[in-house]
Amino acid sequence: MKYKSNTGFTHAQKDKIGVLITNLGTPESPTATALRPYLKEFLSDPRVVEVPKAIWWFVLNLIILNTRPKKSAEAYATVWTDEGSPLLSITKAQSKALEARCKTEYGDDVVVDYAMRYGNPSVSSVIDNMLAKGVRKLVVLPLYPQYCASTTGSTFDAVAADFTKRRWLPELRFVNNYHDRDSYITALANKVKAHWSTHGKAQKLVLSYHGIPKRYLMNGDPYHCECHKTSRLLAEKLGLAHDEYMTTFQSRFGREEWLTPYTDETMKSLPDKGVKSIQVMCPGFSADCLETIEEIGEENREYFMEAGGEKYEYIPALNSDDEHMDVIFDIVKENLHGWQLGGENALRADLARALGATK
Numbered sequence: 001m002k003y004k005s006n007t008g009f010t011h012a013q014k015d016k017i018g019v020l021i022t023n024l025g026t027p028e029s030p031t032a033t034a035l036r037p038y039l040k041e042f043l044s045d046p047r048v049v050e051v052p053k054a055i056w057w058f059v060l061n062l063i064i065l066n067t068r069p070k071k072s073a074e075a076y077a078t079v080w081t082d083e084g085s086p087l088l089s090i091t092k093a094q095s096k097a098l099e100a101r102c103k104t105e106y107g108d109d110v111v112v113d114y115a116m117r118y119g120n121p122s123v124s125s126v127i128d129n130m131l132a133k134g135v136r137k138l139v140v141l142p143l144y145p146q147y148c149a150s151t152t153g154s155t156f157d158a159v160a161a162d163f164t165k166r167r168w169l170p171e172l173r174f175v176n177n178y179h180d181r182d183s184y185i186t187a188l189a190n191k192v193k194a195h196w197s198t199h200g201k202a203q204k205l206v207l208s209y210h211g212i213p214k215r216y217l218m219n220g221d222p223y224h225c226e227c228h229k230t231s232r233l234l235a236e237k238l239g240l241a242h243d244e245y246m247t248t249f250q251s252r253f254g255r256e257e258w259l260t261p262y263t264d265e266t267m268k269s270l271p272d273k274g275v276k277s278i279q280v281m282c283p284g285f286s287a288d289c290l291e292t293i294e295e296i297g298e299e300n301r302e303y304f305m306e307a308g309g310e311k312y313e314y315i316p317a318l319n320s321d322d323e324h325m326d327v328i329f330d331i332v333k334e335n336l337h338g339w340q341l342g343g344e345n346a347l348r349a350d351l352a353r354a355l356g357a358t359k
């Protein structure tokens with residue numbers, strides 16, 4: 001049979017709505033052995049690395065996968081906790097918190113789950129489970145506030161690739177972004193204000209976003225603009241003047257030019273420009289992960305302090321904070337508009353009678 005059917009289907013089943021939150025994904029353990037397949041899947045995605053396939057195959061398999069897994073594993077080991085990868089454990093907590101909100105509002109009509117674009121739980125396996133529970137309408141919410149083809153676009157690809165293999169598709173709504181949503185900007189601003197109330201204000205607030213190759217921007221990706229819009233709105237909400245905040249881009253990979261200014265070079269140069277105290281926030285990361293805890297919390301702190309900086313503080317991501325989960329729940333509610341809850345599928349019952357179905 002060419003197309004997969006839904007497992008566990010019964011005609012008596014109630015129709016449900018599915019809410020699937022996703023994030024990037026993470027290795028199974030902080031070891032080179034676990035990093036290799038994770039990096040291979042991630043870096044083989046043409047949405048992430050837009051380089052001609054044949055050339056990239058050689059670079060990836062002969063160079064990167066022989067060197068990067070060990071180096072990355074060492075970095076992951078520094079952030080790993082008893083609950084595993086921070087990205088995974090925080091995503092689980094976000095899913096639970098969202099599920100509780102949905103249950104209060106909609107009872108058992110809405111099924112909530114989480115998936116990872118790379119590694120596990122895979123998008124396909126979670127869609128499988130949801131359809132088996134009777135999900136006929138699906139909202140997919142990638143937890144990337146700013147749209148980027150490498151992240152949001154790639155998540156859509158994973159959902160679409162799964163659908164190409166299925167016979168009976170659910171109705172789909174896919175959230176593109178929420179970079180300028182007032183409640184999200186307010187949640188970020190409140191997190192900064194709470195930090196200021198215990199640690200005081202620094203000279204500058206550095207807003208560091210994950211970078212992408214500049215070429216992607218020049219080819220039309222809106223990511224760069226959406227990052228700058230988030231920064232501008234946040235600064236307005238905090239009443240910051242132009243010289244009190246800046247936007248930078250981190251996590252450069254490979255040799256080509258990425259979005260600038262680079263976070264690491266900024267950290268090395270700020271003290272010489274008279275900026276000795278900073279607070280750093282990463283509004284593009286909905287959950288703390290390797291790139292925030294290690295790269296911003298540790299690596300860039302060292303660059304700044306070694307260059308003569310005196311105060312460096314990382315303000316954590318919104319994670320599963322109540323206010324963040326309220327923002328996510330609001331996005332979900334908005335995307336459920338017009339979808340009827342709790343309905344028996346009368347048409348299907350008729351079809352069952354017509355076919356003389358027994359289940």
Ligand SMILES: C=CC1=C(C)c2cc3[nH]c(cc4nc(cc5[nH]c(cc1n2)c(C)c5CCC(=O)O)C(CCC(=O)O)=C4C)c(C)c3C=C
Nearest residue numbers: 024025026027048072087148150151210212253289290291
């Ligand atoms: C090769 C190019 C990469 C692009 C383009 C890219 C875009 C991009 N990534 C995120 C979010 C995350 N990236 C994370 C890790 C990570 N990213 C890359 C490479 C690119 N990312 C690599 C190779 C890695 C793995 C770690 C390493 O070896 O350095 C993570 C953290 C995952 C975790 O397990 O903690 C996140 C999150 C965004 C938002 C983005 C484009 C906008």
Ligand SMILES: [Fe+2]
Nearest residue numbers: 024210251291
């Ligand atoms: Fe990345």
Ligand SMILES: [Fe+2]
Nearest residue numbers: 251290291295
């Ligand atoms: Fe990194």
